Amino acid sequence: MDGALLFQSVVLGLLLGGLYALLAAGLTLYFGIMRVVMIAHSAFLILAAYLAWWTHTELGIDPLLSMIVTVPLFFGAGVLLQRGLLSRLRPMTLTMMSVLLTFAIAVTIEGLLGYAFTGTQRRIQLGYGSASFGLFGARIAVVKLIAFGLAAVALGGLYLLMKRTRFGWALRATIQHQDAARLVGIDTARIAGYGFGLGLATAAVGGTALSLDTTIYPSLHWHWIGPLMAIIVVGGLGSVPGAAAAALILGLAQSVLQIPMGTTWAQTVFYLALFATLAFRPQGFFGGRLAQRF
Amino acid sequence: MRNVSRWATSGGAVLLVAALLLFPSVAPNPYVLSAGIVVLNYAVLSTSWNFVGGFTGYISLGHGALAGLGGYATGLLVVKAGLSSFLALFAAAVLVGLVAVPVGFAALRVRGASFVIVSIAIVLILLLVFQSWASFTGGSRGLVVPRPFPDLSRPEHHRAFWYLYSGLLALALLAWWLVDRSRFGLGLKAVREDEDKAEALGTPTFAYKMIVFVVSAFFTALGGGLYALWFGDLDPVFQFSILSGSYLVLMALLGGVRNLFGPVVGAVVVGVALEYFKVSFGDTQLHLVATGVLLGLVVMFMPDGVLPALAALVKRLRPDDSATIREETAEELRDRRLANAGDKR
Amino acid sequence: MTKSLETHELRKTFGGVTALDGATVKFRHGRVNALIGPNGSGKTTFFNCVTGMIRPDSGTTTYQGQDITRKTPHAIVRAGIGRTFQLCRVFPRMTALDNVLAAVRPGGITRALLGARHPSEVDRARSWLTRLGIEHLAGVEARNMSWGQQKLLELAGVLNAGPETILLDEPAGGVNPALLDRIGSLVRELNAEGRTFVIVEHNMDLVMSISDHIVVFDRGRPIAEGTPAAIRSDERVLGAYLGV
Numbered sequence: 083m084d085g086a087l088l089f090q091s092v093v094l095g096l097l098l099g100g101l102y103a104l105l106a107a108g109l110t111l112y113f114g115i116m117r118v119v120m121i122a123h124s125a126f127l128i129l130a131a132y133l134a135w136w137t138h139t140e141l142g143i144d145p146l147l148s149m150i151v152t153v154p155l156f157f158g159a160g161v162l163l164q165r166g167l168l169s170r171l172r173p174m175t176l177t178m179m180s181v182l183l184t185f186a187i188a189v190t191i192e193g194l195l196g197y198a199f200t201g202t203q204r205r206i207q208l209g210y211g212s213a214s215f216g217l218f219g220a221r222i223a224v225v226k227l228i229a230f231g232l233a234a235v236a237l238g239g240l241y242l243l244m245k246r247t248r249f250g251w252a253l254r255a256t257i258q259h260q261d262a263a264r265l266v267g268i269d270t271a272r273i274a275g276y277g278f279g280l281g282l283a284t285a286a287v288g289g290t291a292l293s294l295d296t297t298i299y300p301s302l303h304w305h306w307i308g309p310l311m312a313i314i315v316v317g318g319l320g321s322v323p324g325a326a327a328a329a330l331i332l333g334l335a336q337s338v339l340q341i342p343m344g345t346t347w348a349q350t351v352f353y354l355a356l357f358a359t360l361a362f363r364p365q366g367f368f369g370g371r372l373a374q375r376f
Numbered sequence: 377m378r379n380v381s382r383w384a385t386s387g388g389a390v391l392l393v394a395a396l397l398l399f400p401s402v403a404p405n406p407y408v409l410s411a412g413i414v415v416l417n418y419a420v421l422s423t424s425w426n427f428v429g430g431f432t433g434y435i436s437l438g439h440g441a442l443a444g445l446g447g448y449a450t451g452l453l454v455v456k457a458g459l460s461s462f463l464a465l466f467a468a469a470v471l472v473g474l475v476a477v478p479v480g481f482a483a484l485r486v487r488g489a490s491f492v493i494v495s496i497a498i499v500l501i502l503l504l505v506f507q508s509w510a511s512f513t514g515g516s517r518g519l520v521v522p523r524p525f526p527d528l529s530r531p532e533h534h535r536a537f538w539y540l541y542s543g544l545l546a547l548a549l550l551a552w553w554l555v556d557r558s559r560f561g562l563g564l565k566a567v568r569e570d571e572d573k574a575e576a577l578g579t580p581t582f583a584y585k586m587i588v589f590v591v592s593a594f595f596t597a598l599g600g601g602l603y604a605l606w607f608g609d610l611d612p613v614f615q616f617s618i619l620s621g622s623y624l625v626l627m628a629l630l631g632g633v634r635n636l637f638g639p640v641v642g643a644v645v646v647g648v649a650l651e652y653f654k655v656s657f658g659d660t661q662l663h664l665v666a667t668g669v670l671l672g673l674v675v676m677f678m679p680d681g682v683l684p685a686l687a688a689l690v691k692r693l694r695p696d697d698s699a700t701i702r703e704e705t706a707e708e709l710r711d712r713r714l715a716n717a718g719d720k721r
Numbered sequence: 722m723t724k725s726l727e728t729h730e731l732r733k734t735f736g737g738v739t740a741l742d743g744a745t746v747k748f749r750h751g752r753v754n755a756l757i758g759p760n761g762s763g764k765t766t767f768f769n770c771v772t773g774m775i776r777p778d779s780g781t782t783t784y785q786g787q788d789i790t791r792k793t794p795h796a797i798v799r800a801g802i803g804r805t806f807q808l809c810r811v812f813p814r815m816t817a818l819d820n821v822l823a824a825v826r827p828g829g830i831t832r833a834l835l836g837a838r839h840p841s842e843v844d845r846a847r848s849w850l851t852r853l854g855i856e857h858l859a860g861v862e863a864r865n866m867s868w869g870q871q872k873l874l875e876l877a878g879v880l881n882a883g884p885e886t887i888l889l890d891e892p893a894g895g896v897n898p899a900l901l902d903r904i905g906s907l908v909r910e911l912n913a914e915g916r917t918f919v920i921v922e923h924n925m926d927l928v929m930s931i932s933d934h935i936v937v938f939d940r941g942r943p944i945a946e947g948t949p950a951a952i953r954s955d956e957r958v959l960g961a962y963l964g965v
Contacts, residue, residue, distance in 0.1 A: 119489050119492055186669070360482040361478075364486040557837060559832060572806075573812065575794040576794055577798065578824060
């Protein structure tokens with residue numbers, strides 16, 4: 083195998099893994115907060131990508147600027163989703179019913195996108211879209227690096243928020259033990275809502291990053307939800323660092339395996355990892371205690 | 377209560393049999409009959425789904441793909457292995473039942489969330505494989521399955537499949553009913569209510585879930601295989617779709633997962649609605665929106681389904697109902713106590 | 722060999738917290754045993770390990786001379802150990818009768834396809850409801866029953882599984898004094914019929930009045946054991962409770 087080609091795949095894999103990690107962090111947050119498998123996460127991702135594309139083609143400004151609107155918008159949507167819908171489901175059947183509810187939201191978003199923008203494939207044409215630079219013989223597109231940078235900054239911000247702020251402390255307490263958190267005076271209901279908002283805000287950032295160099299269409303979210311689900315299971319449901327590690331490793335594996343297997347078959351690595359994890363180590367490879375019961 | 381539900385079950389069975397026998401004669405044209413078969417197919421699949429969903433409370437979004445696998449397996453066994461149509465159908469269902477074993481092993485050892493994730497993954501994997509492995513499956517061009525009755529005219533063909541589907545539906549309902557009243561079924565319901573507790577009362581929960589999952593996959597594959605023989609043309613995009621799997625969930629949920637006939641009722645309602653959406657929204661994506669909104673409404677406001685909602689309404693309209701129930705139970709108890717009085721203490 | 726439930730060096734940690742720290746305990750058959758100790762001393766974790774609900778990091782559990790450490794919870798039930806849960810757990814949307822019927826008795830699995838309401842099964846289940854004084858609730862869904870009734874129902878279910886040994890996790894938690902007396906005398910009755918009990922309980926009056934043998938846990942291991950009288954006068958026990 084060509085060394086430069088391999089190196090290029092590794093770099094691209096890491097860049098892709100960064101985006102996966104950001105999105106998986108959102109999914110992990112939802113799961114940690116209320117044991118919800120949020121199917122609509124990737125639909126919101128595509129929605130954000132469409133909004134970025136629309137900003138660029140209709141308003142003629144840089145798609146990155148769309149985040150000024152989409153990030154707060156998605157944050158609000160996340161809070162509403164949690165407070166208005168998910169928290170009203172019966173606790174006993176919450177895990178299952180929330181899957182259906184978020185699935186319904188995903189399908190609705192897909193339908194609305196198809197209705198508003200038709201099923202045509204869209205792509206942003208950027209001035210710097212074709213720019214690239216060489217690195218030890220590999221060619222890396224600038225937009226991919228920007229996408230990775232966005233993901234890294236967002237993930238880093240999330241990390242600092244979780245570890246360094248009072249809100250992060252309350253959120254982590256809520257995730258670890260809801261009742262205990264309530265006992266020490268945390269308004270867990272509100273914190274849970276903000277946690278969802280935060281999770282959905284990662285989808286806004288991720289979607290904008292995605293739109294920079296990807297062709298988008300309404301049903302694209304199905305191609306994302308499978309890998310993301312696999313990542314959070316392999317990472318151990320509920321563990322953010324676990325999800326990030328799994329995202330980087332699987333993103334890398336997918337990218338490298340594309341050389342011998344082709345793009346389509348390389349995707350199977352996610353599902354193989356998913357099945358192997360569940361069959362041999364159901365609590366995940368990096369994971370927390372939560373996963374054992376789910 | 378038990379008596380009431382027994383009457384409802386018998387009444388439902390009589391009604392269903394009558395509808396199944398009469399529909400082909402009253403259907404005004406072959407189009408209506410074929411639309412009826414589509415609904416019947418949904419009824420079979422949704423009832424099959426309900427073996428897992430109704431008893432254990434585990435929600436699978438992947439049963440559409442299991443049906444697709446049954447369809448492709450049937451088609452491939454006919455086309456590539458030269459089996460006769462109905463032998464292929466049966467063999468395909470057994471095959472899918474076998475495939476369900478490792479899937480269940482991964483999905484059922486842990487709790488609900490992983491199960492849902494695996495069920496979604498199954499759809500995506502199968503779609504990937506059947507689209508990409510074109511030399512074997514026909515890929516995106518599809519797979520043409522020869523008809524089992526080449527001599528029949530189109531209306532006669534529909535009519536024959538209507539009755540085949542009716543038989544299959546009856547079989548699936550009978551199996552569900554038998555499980556429902558068995559100790560096995562009680563164990564599964566215990567899993568639905570509280571899995572740890574069920575285990576602590578001696579129920580081998582993993583084995584129970586596994587068995588019912590395989591049974592469910594078997595019936596689902598029979599439904600999918602019959603569809604392949606009837607429709608004669610398979611396309612991976614439609615066979616392995618999460619959307620079709622979600623229709624089955626919506627149907628069962630809307631009708632009521634704890635009722636024998638819930639999924640059938642749901643299949644009729646949703647099946648007709650889907651047909652209506654298709655006609656009125658045409659090529660736009662609004663049918664997706666309609667499906668999503670409907671599913672969301674059911675989950676939020678009617679998670680037990682319309683049949684239980686109706687039952688509750690009937691109960692409210694008959695205020696003396698609860699009194700009679702209690703009297704009956706008390707009477708039974710008095711008998712029991714008298715019978716027990718001799719040997720206890 | 723005397724029949725007993727024994728653990729050897731059971732150890733279990735959650736993250737950095739040690740819940741069981743080499744617990745070696747022996748509960749003799751035919752007794753009412755009590756397991757007491759301050760909150761967080763590992764009593765419930767001990768129950769969970771013994772009944773297979775969680776797997777200990779190391780150590781073994783033997784029952785009647787048979788190693789049951791790695792058995793699944795349902796297999797442990799079949800081996801003869803039943804349990805209740807700390808916050809009583811019943812099947813909320815099932816009737817009281819079905820709650821009791823859901824218990825799998827020895828050999829019950831081979832008859833899984835039998836009708837759930839086979840007359841002989843129903844008779845047995847009803848006789849347990851009668852014994853616990855809740856037969857009038859047979860047709861009521863468990864979620865519509867009071868807390869005390871649910872506790873009795875849970876016990877009826879466990880008894881219907883036919884275990885020789887029953888682990889009760891805080892049977893007195895949240896019940897009124899009248900019911901407390903009833904639970905106490907019930908335990909003694911069932912013990913007289915040959916059942917062994919291990920009871921985790923904070924209500925010392927109940928513990929002292931019904932148990933033959935008491936084991937005291939502190940920080941994941943036993944620190945004292947003996948008759949109620951001996952335990953009452955043991956200084957280490959006082960120390961553990963008062964943090965001296």
